[in-house]
Amino acid sequence: MSALLEARGVSRSYRLRRGILGGSVEVRAVDHVSLTIERGRTLGLVGESGCGKSTTGRLALGLERPDSGEVRFDGTPMPSPNSAEWRRSRARMQMVFQDPLGALDRRLPIGAQVAEPLEIHGLDNARVIPLLESVGLRRDHAARYPHELSGGQRQRAVLARALATDPAFLVCDEPISALDVSIQAQVMNLLTDIQAERGVGMLFISHDLRAVRQVSHRVAVMYLGRIVEEGEPDAVLHRPAHPYSRALVSAIPQPRRAGARFAPRIVLQGDPPNPADRPSGCAFHPRCAFATDICRAVVPELAPRASDGRTVACHRADDDLPAEAWTTPLERVA
Amino acid sequence: MLRFTATRLVRAAITIVMVVTFAFVVLRLSGDPAQIIMGADAPPEAVDAFRTAWGLDEPLWVQYISYFGAIFSGDLGRSMRDGREAIVLVLERIPATLALTVPALVIKLALGIPAGILAALYRNSALDRAVMMFAVAGFTIPSFVLGLLLVLLFAVQLGWLPSGGQESWRHAILPVITLGIGGAAALARFTRSAMLEVLGQPYIRTASAKGVAWRRVVANHALPNAAIPTVTIIGFMFGSLIAGAVVVESVFSWPGVGRLLVTAVANRDLAVVQCILLLVAMTMITANLVVDLLYGVLDPRLRGGARKAEA
């Protein structure tokens, strides 16, 4: 049986025009990304803003067409956006958004909005109340308008709408980052519950490694349009293989308890480069402490490394890289 | 900055082409130009001769090209009333119009901008309410009503000022006031809202948080930012210097471009109308262009060219 969703070598570029006269620059938002999502499992996609993780989500959902590469859902190629076949296929894959208030129509009551996918796909809309209850909303919430609900309740409503047609695949694009901490936990719990109950496959896009670990079975780290590392969440979090993943993990703020010895914090220099102006070779090399000549010249491929089979795109994946090699701005300040 | 300027120039050029095209299309759509320009009772042979002379028997695109050629060489046809060149007729009238619109512009700026700034700074005060009342009144009283009321009061009742004509500077007082008041009201309203918008921005709070005194926050941080949107409407006012007095000139029988336009429209003197249309559009496009370039000076974000920080 084929995987639920499979993307092979998918790329997507945008042309960024600089005024009427200026030539246009090609921005590679997603560059040769391959990923697989199994039924009932969650793939976490981590990266910083502008790394292409949202575009990857849109490609996986078929909201955009890749320039090259292919996305297959349930073994069949994704129909082209806005075709009749594409519209029909929406019943099987859905999206959960970052800003639930923006994703809901503020002029319609929640019930009508949850019923909408059922109407569109010609299904029975008696399911609305059970749907609301299944995401922890009450029957009477159906008559409320989005602004009358709290942030967490709105995200529940968005989830109810997404689940209405009983989809097999859900893309959650930063579904918790706009919510307060206590509400984030509610939504994460709900997502895992839904998956356990319905066997939905999920792509969970987030910049928050903690959240990704909490809900995902596998995790992929993106940097400037490419996946640089992929693996089990605990493996990636505890023994990150790619230097960028190491920096990302190290940047997670956490209490420094007396006694516990943590590895020295890695503080990356500088900002992520502009996608319109990506460095040659490995895009991470200007910020990497271990970059060598080959890193500056050749793009590393994502492949299992020799030592433990971890999938990583780094020329120095098999070298022993000491954490002390990273310099921090501290030393410059002092 | 160079790219920015070039982009704006191209945009202005495109708009000019569109205006000329509009004039061409409208002229062709409105009937046989030969007939119209020669007049309804011109003998058929004369009309035919005109047609050949003006290339009106050529294919449409050839006509279109030659129309452009004619316009850019300043040949805008002749008035069908007295047979003089339209462009000359129009240019003659410009000084008279400017004699009204320039002083009016000074009134607008001198009155409208300070009023708007003060109203924003003292929001919800009596001053603010007074300025807003003035602004609403200025917007809702049409210039012909205001003009006629002023005539009724100062010319008819009090007899202080003449009611119309162009004999002396005293004749200009009432039309200038009429024009100035309405514009000042609009400008005050606009300046006020631009200022309020800016005062709510985070960088104003930052300035206060670093200990800058309020007067200086306003002068140094708020005003330069509020100036950016305000320039648009001021630019529009400059662009209207030639054609902004159509109604007022009619009210006060002032022989400017506006009155010429009204007479020409009434008489369907198309060459003159077309000439004024193009002239006004050029002025406005130039003013918009200057505004765009001023934006570049006032707002560093628009200058472009500067690269995002590199790592």
Added chain:
Amino acid sequence: MPEAPMSEVALGAPPARKRELPPPLVMFGLIWIGLMLVVALAADLISPFAYTALDLRNRLSPPVFMGGDWLHPLGTDELGRDVLSRLIYSIRTSLIIAFGATIVGAVLGTTLGFLAAHFRGIVENAVMALVDFSASIPFLILALAVLAFFGNSMLLFVLLLGLHAWERYARIARGLAISASAQGYAGAVRQLGARPLRVYGRHILPNIASTLIVSMTLAFPEVILLESGLSFLGLGVQPPATSLGNMVGFGREYLTRAPWILLAPAVVIVLTTLSVSLIGDWLRDRLDPTLR
């Protein structure tokens, strides 16, 4: 399975915005506009005379408060036509034109804005170029030029005035539709599998309606001013039909001898535009604070 029962502290509604009456000035505006609408609708019933009826014995007779009699409460004009009757029919004409033109502008602009937002690319560039073009010529001049080229008829006049402010609606509709599709509710509905008609008709239009209505209330007085301005210049509504601007224009000849001919319509113009702008400002503050 879900969390512990949701909080019993219902969020409740925000402190119910007291259903207070609009401020007195806005009340005045509403009453005045209501009155104008009644007058326009019932013109045939309440008008004491036909607006063209001549009363040659009572030419230029003053209104009652200036020593006239009740036969012609607002006096008569140079041909002895009843000013009140003419005013009533003028109100009807001016309101029809203003409503018609405002609706034409809103429909045209919104449609073009939606088309631009939906198709992007060339369509969008074309619409935006038209917007630029509209901004480059003062509308009064454009209107005068069109009237010169095409002559005048009531239908043309309404359509022409409808072009005023179309670009405002186009900008609003395009901007809001794009943002609703990119991040917001419209994008969400589209990916549910909805057809464009559903997305625009059921979701975007109702959501931006309040913004559009506010823009219409703000544009309405401008249309009245344009109509009356053009008619004042003798280039708008043509006799024997009459409109407010028209009356002012003809009354101007008798400014010294019979100012009432001009003052009555002038007062109506000012009060009407004033009322609609007051209502518009109030609506904007209540419905859509994002508009300036």
Added chain:
Amino acid sequence: MTAPLVSLRDLHVSFDGQPALRGIDLDLARGEALGLVGESGCGKSVTWLAALGLLPGKARVTGSVKLDGQELLGAPPATLERVRGGRVAMIFQDPASSLNPVHRVGTQIMEALALHRGITGAAARAEARRLLDLVGIPDAARRIDAYPHEFSGGQNQRAMIAMALAGDPEMLVADEPTTALDVTIQAQILELLRALRRERNMALVLISHDLGVVADSCERVAVMYAGRIVEEAPVERLFDGPAHPYAQGLLGALPPLDGARRRLSAIPGGVPEPWAMPKGCAFAPRCPARMGACEAEMPSDVPVGPAHRAACLRVAPARMTAMQHA
């Protein structure tokens, strides 16, 4: 214990009659780093904006804010202007819009230098350059003439910090300084704040919704809920043994980085709106340990341990006995 640098007493703020702060008592010692944690709308930013008189005119502020014994609430503008940026500097959440877009970054720093240290001209320029260099702006000599839009988000926040340092303040209030930034940039900024504080012995108030961020950089934490401080403790104590059920809930809601994955202990429901504030403890409706008395009166602060207090009827006695045994 020496006199605190800043002390807030019974600080109340309301907007249009709706309470935003409902009695804040808080002290800050010289050189101390205090974290202020809470969810959106809990009043953590309002507290410091109110203390410095930066709230808009419609805000009603009562209580007392003392800086070195000097009362700031109701102080004349000239006094406040000397304090702001001079003794207490502040940086904000959205660095890009917190800098004036029409002025060069260097000019904005030099303005603060002129105001608080009387440095102008070439000397000010040199000092501004030094500050930009200090906060880690690469190529400061050239970038001093850049505009904010030419800086990245992280660089803008660095520039804000340089501007805050210009007045050589005793205390820096950082209001969600990293919320708008990416994870790796957040780490840079936190590291920078830590280093600067160590070097200058500057007190720091770090306002954040993120417990991790606060834990990472602060010595003491105050947890706010619905306009009140519900618990205040040294960082380790709070993380090891939170006393207030809300603080417990917040910690339980944070997904762990290691160990077995457990179901998160989410706090049900949402924050009460200012117009529907419960009469008693504001957290009672969401509280798993609530009892009748919680809904009747507002709990007052109870000491739980050294420098540790919580406003909860339920936990105080139990914790105290535990303390005595320890």
